[in-house]
Amino acid sequence: MAALRSVELERPPQALKEEFDTLFNDQSLRFLAELVSTFEEEVEQILNRRIARKVHLNLTGELPNFSEDTAHILSDKSWRVHPVPKRLQRRHVDIGDLSPCNTERFKLGLSSPAQGIQVDFDDGNCPTYYNQIKGLYNVYKVVRNQFPDVPPISRAPLLMLRPRAWNMVEHNMMVNGKEVPGPLFDFGLLMFHNGKLLLQNNSGPFFYLSKIECYKEARLWNKIFLWAEEKLDLPFGCIKATVLIENILATFEMEEILYELRQHSAGLNCGIWDYSASFVNKFGHRPAFLLPDRSKYVNMEKRFLKSYMDLLVQTCHRRGALATGGMAAQLLPQGKDSAPYRRVLATVTRLKLLEIQAGVDGFMVYDLDLIEPMQRLFQMHTSGENQLLVLRDDVSVTSADLLTMPAGGVTLYGLKYNIAVGILFIEAWLTGRGHFFYQGQVEDSATAEISRSQVWQWIRHRARLEDDERVVTRGLVRSLAQELLGELKAHRGRDFRGRETLLTAAHMFLEVVQRRDFPEFLTTYLNLDHMFLSSQDAHRQLEAKDSLNHKL
Structure with a gap:
């Protein structure tokens, strides 16, 4: 019982009593x-x-490179990752970004012809x-x-379970007086309740691991997998995980990441926008790494992203x-015979064909259609x-290929879009939503x-707009944010609470970029x-007036 006495768990809204x-x-x-x-100390x-x-990169001005320490x-x-189960071998199209708390969309995804679902926490x-x-x-x-009217788990699309990344904390549970790492909270509950049943149905347990930055982080996940398999009396290596390579530092250690997870690996995944943002994260203060307008100049055909995908496949x-x-x-517009529908489908087809020709074994879509x-x-x-069998022996990627930013500037459209x-993303978070639809x-x-x-980077480097040579300053950004707020407020009419949340989101965004x-x-x-945090407290207080703290 000592373990239980070390746990403090918040009670959820009354509406979730059965689930809790x-x-x-x-x-x-x-x-x-x-x-x-x-594992919390290693986290x-x-x-x-x-x-x-x-800090080391900032102080030295060094750039990442392929490591000599792991040359062996x-x-x-000779080494290979262990073979994956039969159902993992053919996943041409998965559904991405499916938040499992959205019950209706989850059920639609399970009834779809997709081969897998990224169950996204x-x-x-x-x-x-x-x-x-x-969601759990x-x-x-x-x-x-x-779930009625949904195929059984043995025939439904595979659940590719994506716990939170290392940077996230679960505020509602404490162990030994500390809030617990979000990924351990998600992984632990998913494995404890579902691991054995998924295995018995030849349907898992399969995971996505996001925002890994180096092979030592993959090594920790491997230790966690081994620990869970032993504790739950599951076969060695039954857990399989796909690592999202969405950080520039991890790109130089992809082979090492596969090696650390070789008994548990389901491969690697490309993520263009997190990956591009990681350049600003790591090197954004350096003028040489000024990333041009993503709406015009950043896509998988550019050298740094094409090299990244080619190297990942190889x-x-x-x-x-x-x-x-x-x-x-x-998102596909309504009307299969309409020009907008055909235009969007043609765009998606062209971009996905590039990935297929690069040798990928599958990719994701959001729109079920x-x-x-x-x-x-x-x-x-x-x-x-x-x-x-597409080994891409034609590929020879250098560090310069991966680190060379595409040419291009900043457009007014791109600045407004960003x-x-x-x-709108911050507003979505403040109202409990992890994604939204825009244009x-x-x-x-x-x-x-x-x-x-x-x-943030365009303000820092005082980039100039291609449209009229104006410098991107915080004053310009504030002005454009005000224009956007005016348009959105007019569109939303008398929804005063929504307008207040939107204003709060704008203040928070401006704080971050300045x-x-x-x-x-x-x-x-x-x-x-x-x-x-206070918005979540307010939500709970509407549901329960007694003490929220449940000590075990």
């Missing part, structure tokens, strides 16, 4: 407490190591206590075939691992379950990260900000 009581019992809490107690070391590495891993041509999800519990409970129900296939492309964020057209695209241009996405696309934390990163030092993650800033 199902997820949090003595056995699951003991498992969680032991998981956190075992802290990872976060401190990130800080130290960034790179030069050994991270980028596409706002981690309110309500959302986490509802929905996964619990799916695995037990408790690295994966050389070691027998699957390579996953990015997510199509576009894109699943079948993209599956047909794969069938037209490939044969077999995957492209593991401001809008940044403000025909789904926007989430990845696009919010690149948006606010670019605005700060002297670059906040590493927008989601960390939001998750720790008093406005977000």
Whole structure:
């Protein structure tokens, strides 16, 4: 019982009593407490190591490169990742950014022809206590075939479970007097309740691991997987995980990351916007790394991104691992015979064909109506379950290829777009939503990260607009933000509470892009900000007037 006495857990809104009581019992809490107690110190070391590495880069002016310390891993041509289960070998089209607390969309995804679903507790999800519990409970129900009119888990699209990244904290649970790391909270509950059933149904447990920056972080996840398999009496290596390579530092260690996870690897994944934002995060104060307008000059055809995808595919296939492309964020307009519909479909087709030709084994879409057209695209241009035999021996990527920024400037349209996405994402978070729709696309934390990163960097380097030579200053950004607020307020009419939230979001966005030092993650800033925390407290207080603290 000592483990349980070390746990403090907040009670959720009364509306979640059944979900809460199902997820949090003595056995699951003991498992969680032991998981956190075992690994929380190493999680802290990872976060401190990130800080130290960034300080070192700033002080020395050095740039990342392929490491000589791991030359023995790179030069050994014999090792391969362990083979993945049959159902993982063919995943041409997955649904991305599916927040599992959205019950109706989750059910639609499960009934779709997609081969997998990125069950997203991270980028596409706002981690309110309500959302986490509802999402975890929905996964619990799916695995037990408790949703009517949904295929059984053995035939439904695979659940690719994506816990939060290392930078996120779960405020509503404490172990040994400290708030617990968000990824351990998510992973622990997902594994405890679902791991064995997923395995029995040849459907998992499979995970996505986001925002990893180096191979030592992959090593920690491997230790966590081994620990969970032993504690839950599961076969060694049954957990499989895809690592999202969305940080420039991780790009130089992709082979080492596969090596550390070789018993548990399901491959690597490309993420264009988080990856692009990481350049600003790590080197944004350097003029040589001024990233031009993403709406005009940043795409997978540019040298630094094409090299990144080519290297990822080559690295994966050389070691027998699957390579996953990015997510199509576009939303198909209504009317299959309409010109807008055909235009959007043609754009998505062109971009995804580039990924297929690069050798990816699959990619993601957000719009469910894109699943079948993209599956047909794969069938037209490939044969077999995957492209593991496409070894890309033609590829020879250098550090210069990965670190050379594309040419281009800043447009007024691009600046306005970035401001809008940044403000609207913060507004979404303040209202408990992890993504929103804007100008025909789904926007989430990845696009919010690149948006606010670019605005911060353009102010810092006093970039000039191509349109009229105006300098991007904080005064110009504030003025454009006010214009946007005026347009949005007029559109929303008498929704005064919504207008107040929007104004708060604008203030927070302006604070972030004007700060002297670059906040590493927008989601960390939001998750720790008093406005977000107080909004969650207010939500709980509406549901329960008794003490929120449940001590075990």
